[in-house]
Every structure is written in structure tokens, then in C-alpha cells.
Amino acid sequence: MKIMTCPLNGPRNISEFVYGGQVKAMPDHQNVSDTDWAHHVFYEKNDVGIVLEWWMHSPSSFWFIAERHNATDEIIRTYPADQLFKQRVDFVANEGES
Amino acid sequence: MPFGLLKYGISNDYPFEKEADLPLPTELKRQYDVVIIGGGGHGVATAYYLAKYHGITNVAVLEKGYLGGGNTARNTAVIRSNYLTPEGVKFYSESVKLYENLSNEFDFNIMYSQRGQLTLAHTDATVRAFRQRAEVNKHFGGRSELIDPRNVAELVPTLNLNPANLPVLAGLWHKDGATARHDAVAWGYASGATQRGVELHQVTEVTDVLVSNGRVTGVKTTRGDVNAGVVIQAVAGHSALMAQKAGFPLPLVAYPLQAMVTLPVKPFLTPLVSSSALHCYVQQTSRGEIVIGGGSDPYPLYNSRASLPLKESLISSAVEMFPFLSEMRLLRQWAGITDMTSDYSPIMGLSPVENYYIDAGWGTWGFKATPICGKTMAELVASGGKVPELIQPFELARFDRFKQVNEMGATAASH
Numbered sequence: 001m002k003i004m005t006c007p008l009n010g011p012r013n014i015s016e017f018v019y020g021g022q023v024k025a026m027p028d029h030q031n032v033s034d035t036d037w038a039h040h041v042f043y044e045k046n047d048v049g050i051v052l053e054w055w056m057h058s059p060s061s062f063w064f065i066a067e068r069h070n071a072t073d074e075i076i077r078t079y080p081a082d083q084l085f086k087q088r089v090d091f092v093a094n095e096g097e098s
Numbered sequence: 099m100p101f102g103l104l105k106y107g108i109s110n111d112y113p114f115e116k117e118a119d120l121p122l123p124t125e126l127k128r129q130y131d132v133v134i135i136g137g138g139g140h141g142v143a144t145a146y147y148l149a150k151y152h153g154i155t156n157v158a159v160l161e162k163g164y165l166g167g168g169n170t171a172r173n174t175a176v177i178r179s180n181y182l183t184p185e186g187v188k189f190y191s192e193s194v195k196l197y198e199n200l201s202n203e204f205d206f207n208i209m210y211s212q213r214g215q216l217t218l219a220h221t222d223a224t225v226r227a228f229r230q231r232a233e234v235n236k237h238f239g240g241r242s243e244l245i246d247p248r249n250v251a252e253l254v255p256t257l258n259l260n261p262a263n264l265p266v267l268a269g270l271w272h273k274d275g276a277t278a279r280h281d282a283v284a285w286g287y288a289s290g291a292t293q294r295g296v297e298l299h300q301v302t303e304v305t306d307v308l309v310s311n312g313r314v315t316g317v318k319t320t321r322g323d324v325n326a327g328v329v330i331q332a333v334a335g336h337s338a339l340m341a342q343k344a345g346f347p348l349p350l351v352a353y354p355l356q357a358m359v360t361l362p363v364k365p366f367l368t369p370l371v372s373s374s375a376l377h378c379y380v381q382q383t384s385r386g387e388i389v390i391g392g393g394s395d396p397y398p399l400y401n402s403r404a405s406l407p408l409k410e411s412l413i414s415s416a417v418e419m420f421p422f423l424s425e426m427r428l429l430r431q432w433a434g435i436t437d438m439t440s441d442y443s444p445i446m447g448l449s450p451v452e453n454y455y456i457d458a459g460w461g462t463w464g465f466k467a468t469p470i471c472g473k474t475m476a477e478l479v480a481s482g483g484k485v486p487e488l489i490q491p492f493e494l495a496r497f498d499r500f501k502q503v504n505e506m507g508a509t510a511a512s513h
Binding site: 001002014015018019034035038039042043044046047048053070071072073 | 338339342347348349350351352396397398399400401403405406407440497498499500
């Protein structure tokens with residue numbers, strides 16, 4: 001059975017985890033063009049190699065970051081998301097727009 | 099014909115020269131009008147329609163392994179058109195029609211067998227979705243109807259109507275559903291294409307795509323550079339990697355898809371049976387083997403390894419549907435890499451690079467589209483880049499304009 005280490009709960013069976021997509025830098029949502037936003041939403045890095053991904057330990061709903069090789073399936077390391085994301089993003093709709 | 103066979107039986111000469119389906123490999127030329135990357139079903143079908151219907155024969159199909167050795171050999175050979183979106187239903191219906199006549203077209207038996215496909219609904223929401231799919235399908239000339247559990251039991255007497263405590267509430271019965279021998283489809287297209295002058299080069303890997311001033315000029319291969327007027331990529335699971343060589347990204351994620359097959363037994367199962375809640379489908383091949391397939395792996399991977407948890411879940415679902423399968427012995431298991439789009443529809447047509455056409459995003463629905471893909475991609479090339487109406491909704495640019503074709507009738511889609 002494949003084991004993944006949850007930063008909160010320790011080593012667990014991979015079936016306890018849910019994949020949440022690649023970690024991508026979000027463009028400035030106030031000023032970005034529609035095309036660039038679409039690109040952010042729909043495109044992921046497609047190289048073969050180590051990728052940075054969101055994962056969740058579903059029994060505890062704990063989201064974290066994993067570095068994984070997308071061809072060998074080797075999990076290099078896992079760590080809490082606050083190591084990468086230190087600032088809160090507030091979504092505020094522009095005035096006058098619906 | 100039997101007398102012809104008898105003649106070979108008593109003759110000392112092996113009839114290889116006369117009977118060879120594919121011409122022996124030739125020297126790779128430096129220049130072709132059209133280069134097709136990928137010698138799977140889609141690639142050779144495109145070459146076939148180009149040669150037969152458009153008279154374009156200076157074509158090379160470059161295959162890094164062997165003919166039909168990738169996902170063409172790994173799919174579970176389901177042919178159906180009972181999708182949800184009008185765009186999808188129109189497209190796959192054309193494919194079903196081409197399949198029906200394909201053995202005649204080739205004068206070669208692809209073992210096409212129209213047994214009907216049955217999808218089981220276990221929740222009220224799925225019943226509603228199936229009713230919609232049946233109506234959309236009927237509207238575009240397909241044969242689909244919603245049937246009740248009693249009819250389901252009549253069609254498949256061996257089916258457990260309460261698998262995993264999920265009672266079967268209804269079935270989507272698609273009479274056009276069929277299966278065929280997937281290798282034969284690739285061989286038929288390849289021999290038809292090569293007889294008309296197309297060159298199939300196996301063990302010839304494309305290592306780079308040559309682009310100058312936004313226009314494709316050729317490809318680099320392990321056997322030297324080749325110039326080409328038009329290049330088409332049809333490389334299934336490696337589509338995004340190939341497109342990167344041409345200099346643009348594709349909105350694809352590669353997931354492994356696993357399947358398995360048992361030892362052959364006497365025929366007991368005519369339709370192709372699939373359960374929407376168990377994410378499992380079961381069918382019996384013409385040779386008697388039971389093919390078991392399901393959804394993709396839960397996370398992306400560029401690797402066709404088989405994993406125990408998915409095998410376990412597939413087998414347990416299949417045994418729930420047909421309990422006596424627990425007595426069967428597994429013959430083979432395998433996986434393929436599927437290039438999934440976020441809307442479960444393919445990406446076909448033009449790319450940001452001029453004269454470089456894409457046939458990608460075939461996820462778990464590529465085999466059934468092989469003939470129509472070949473036909474429309476050939477039309478696209480022959481018309482000099484005019485995208486046929488049938489594949490316009492599947493353009494790459496739809497992702498930039500939020501115009502996705504949300505195909506929830508796809509196998510991997512959760513209903």
C-alpha cells in the first residue's frame with residue numbers, strides 16, 4: 001500500500017488523501033485579462049518531473065502541499081500550506097459591476 | 099475461400115509475400131507533404147482518409163513504437179454515441195455510422211459487433227440525467243431509451259440488480275452500442291493507407307518539432323530531420339508533451355486508466371454493461387474474455403503502472419454486478435495514460451502554430467472516435483486549414499473563451 005505523510009497526522013494510507021490540483025501562482029484577479037484568467041484556471045504545468053501539488057487528508061480535512069514526481073510517483077516531501085502562502089487573499093468585487 | 103486455404107495447407111511455399119498487409123519499411127525521405135506524429139488508430143485513420151478520399155499520398159506516419167501499440171491497444175473497445183451534449187452526440191454518431199461499414203470499407207473483418215450498451219442508474223438524479231441523454235441521442239438519430247429494472251433483467255439475466263446495496267432504478271439502453279477488435283481497426287486503416295502510398299515508419303520517434311516564424315516546417319526524429327508542409331499530432335497520453343515541443347501548452351492532465359481481462363468462458367453476456375455509481379463496466383469479448391474497466395486513477399501520473407487499490411475497487415465492483423465473476427481467473431491487467439480535458443471533450447483542429455494541427459484530449463473516449471477523427475482531420479488538412487463544422491466546438495481556443503463542451507456522458511465523468 002502506498003503511504004503519504006500528512007504534515008498534521010503523520011504517515012497514512014494514500015487512500016485517505018484527495019488530490020487537489022497543482023499549486024499555481026494566482027494572477028492579480030482585479031486587473032487580469034479574461035484570457036490570462038482562463039489560462040490560470042485551465043492550464044497546468046505538463047512537464048515530466050517534480051510537481052508541487054495540493055493534497056487533502058480527508059478524515060481531518062487538512063490541506064497541505066506535496067512535492068511529487070509525476071512519472072515515478074515518488075513523494076519527495078509534504079509540508080503545511082502556510083510555508084508557501086503567508087498572505088490572505090481577499091476577493092472584492094469591483095464597484096458598479098454585477 | 100476454404101479451398102484457397104487448403105491450397106496453402108498442402109503447398110510448401112509460405113504465402114507471406116502475397117499476403118503481407120503492410121509494405122516493408124522504406125528509407126525515411128527528407129520531405130513529405132504531411133507528417134503525422136503517432137501511428138495509433140487516429141494517426142493511421144487520418145492518413146487513410148487523406149489518401150483514399152483526398153488523393154494526398156505523400157504522407158508519413160511516424161510512430162515511436164509499433165503500429166497501434168499505445169492506447170489503441172490499451173482501450174476496452176467500446177463504441178457508443180449516447181453522450182449528453184448535442185456537439186458530442188452529433189460527432190460520435192457519425193463515428194458509429196462509419197464503424198458500422200468499416201469492415202466493408204476495408205474488405206477486412208474488424209469484428210464489429212453491435213450488441214447494445216446498457217448503463218445502469220442507481221439514483222433519481224442519474225435517472226433524470228439518463229432521460230435527457232436518451233432524448234438528446236434520439237433527436238440526433240441515435241437509438242437510446244430509458245428502460246425499467248424488469249427490462250434490464252431480461253437483457254442481462256446474470257446481472258445482480260442490487261449491487262453494493264445500490265438498487266438498479268433504470269437503465270439507459272443504447273442499441274447502437276458496439277465493440278470491435280481494436281487492433282484490427284488500426285491494421286485496417288494502416289494497410290488501406292500504405293496500399294495507397296502512405297509511408298508508415300515504426301520505431302521512429304519525433305524528438306522535436308521545427309517551427310519558424312510561427313509556422314511548422316518539419317520534425318526532428320531519431321532517424322534524422324524531416325521537412326513537412328503540414329504536421330498533425332495524434333499522440334494520446336503524451337499530447338501535452340508533444341505540443342510543448344511545438345511551443346504551446348495544452349490544457350490537459352495525464353491520468354492512468356486501468357483495465358483488466360479474465361480467461362475466456364462461454365458466451366453469457368451480450369450487451370456491454372456499465373454502472374454509473376460503481377464506476378465500473380463489464381463486457382464479454384468475441385473471444386469470451388470478460389473485460390473490466392472503470393474510471394481513471396485518482397491523481398495524475400505519466401506512468402502506465404498498475405496499482406493494487408484501483409484493481410481491488412474495480413474487481414469488487416465487477417463482482418457486485420456479476421457475483422459469479424469471483425470464480426473467474428484474471429488473465430491480464432494493464433494501464434494506459436489518458437490525456438484528460440477539464441470538460442471531457444477532445445481538442446481538435448488548429449493550434450497556435452500555423453499548419454500544425456492537433457488531435458488530442460482523447461482521455462477515455464478515443465477509440466470510439468477513431469473513424470470520424472481520421473475523416474475530419476483529413477478534411478481539415480485537405481481544405482488547407484478550414485475546420486470542419488463537426489469539430490469546430492472542440493477547438494483549443496474554447497478554453498480561452500470559457501466555451502467548454504461539458505460532456506458529462508463521458509466514461510470518466512462522475513454522474
